[in-house]
Amino acid sequence: MFGRGRQDEEASVVRLLAAQLRRDIAFGILAPDTRLKIDDLRARYGGSAHSFREALTLLAGEGIVESHAQRGFRVASATGADLEDIQRMRARIETLGLEWSLAHADASWEAELVATRHTLGRAVEAVRHEPASEALAWDEAVSRFHATLVANCRSPRLIAFQERLALESRRFRLAALIEGCIDHDAEKATRAQIVEAVLARDTEAALACLTRLFQPAAGAGTESSQ
Missing domain, CATH: 1.20.120.530 (GntR ligand-binding domain-like)
Incomplete structure (x- = not known):
């Protein structure tokens, strides 16, 4: 029971971080092609490295963030x-x-x-x-x-x-x-x-x-x- 509660809490954090990133990308605060470094994002928004990786993976699935095996994440282009x-x-x-x-x-x-x-x-x-x-x-x-x-x-x-x-x-x-x-x-x-x-x-x-x-x-x- 306690394990499930912690999982739900982590999922909520991931959704919250994804929503914040999605909003800032939508408004151009995080510009197209910007590299999304986990440490920089944690300093700006709070949250754990794991939560940010999950949030960025979620946004990559939506097509507004791109994921590269060797180069990490970046905001998708907007030409x-x-x-x-x-x-x-x-x-x-x-x-x-x-x-x-x-x-x-x-x-x-x-x-x-x-x-x-x-x-x-x-x-x-x-x-x-x-x-x-x-x-x-x-x-x-x-x-x-x-x-x-x-x-x-x-x-x-x-x-x-x-x-x-x-x-x-x-x-x-x-x-x-x-x-x-x-x-x-x-x-x-x-x-x-x-x-x-x-x-x-x-x-x-x-x-x-x-x-x-x-x-x-x-x-x-x-x-x-x-």
Whole structure:
């Protein structure tokens, strides 16, 4: 019993450290390609060397940290090519997931999708006024909306892959938010069209609208925030 309690405590510490690192990577505090030395991280965040190795391994599984046998860990790169690749993969995976979700559509999934769009709408209004303090809540709402689109697809592997790609794109979303490169009104309108198409069981229209969310913003010189 005592052994299990200690394991749960260590797991909680690992999750906490991973969350702190994930946040600082997302906001660019830990810049792309930065070497993540265990001793430096312990001095900055606290925690044991073992806990940090576990946390970094967890983040490596999410694709935002890279692990090298001889060189340890570093923050994954974040180039324009990286973003383009992530967005291209997300467009394919999420449209496939949405297509499969629509094939099994039911009232429960529709209600969840409507609810997540409503939550995201409120998060957008909040982040317009307080970008710094509301950024993480907005980011979570964006992620939840996209996760819900594929949640009814009946493929755990597709859902897991979608989640990983969404995590990899997170720092690009937050950077775009901070730099003022997001057209919230355009994205809000497109998300509304997706939900309307889902409720109408118009698969072709729903997939076309979702694909549009992953296309470069016109004149912005950047990818969509998704």
